[in-house]
């Protein structure tokens with residue numbers, strides 16, 4: 582006999598049903614509107630992209646004092662976009678950034694630049 586949900590004790594089944602109902606309520610509560618959700622998803626996506634830079638540039642682009650890698654927080658977005666494109670094309674020499682920059686589209690670079698520009702130094 583393969584174990585199915587029907588093989589669960591009644592108390593467990595009730596708990597599972599309650600948990601599912603709770604999740605549904607939460608989703609309904611969170612769903613303030615499709616536009617709000619899309620905005621939140623986009624913001625989360627940008628934050629995830631920017632998080633890939635944290636290992637070298639610090640959390641939210643804030644480099645620790647004396648770090649060899651420059652901080653990104655509060656840098657003008659236009660400057661950052663220009664630098665990333667220069668790394669990508671090879672116009673700006675780099676030790677690692679020329680490889681990293683190639684992994685992102687221009688649109689992603691612009692999103693990350695806006696994100697870091699908005700972070701406090």
Ligand code: HEC
Pocket residue numbers: 630631633634635636637638650651653661664665674675676677678679681685693
């Ligand atoms: C493996 C470490 C590492 C990671 C990960 C990394 N960087 Fe860098 N970054 C550097 C180093 C080192 C430099 C200095 C240039 C060089 O030697 O490559 C730099 C320089 C830069 C500069 C130029 C800063 C200035 O003041 O001119 C920008 C912009 C930048 N990185 C953006 C990013 C972004 C955006 C990400 C994430 C997508 C990222 N970096 C991820 C190591 C890293």
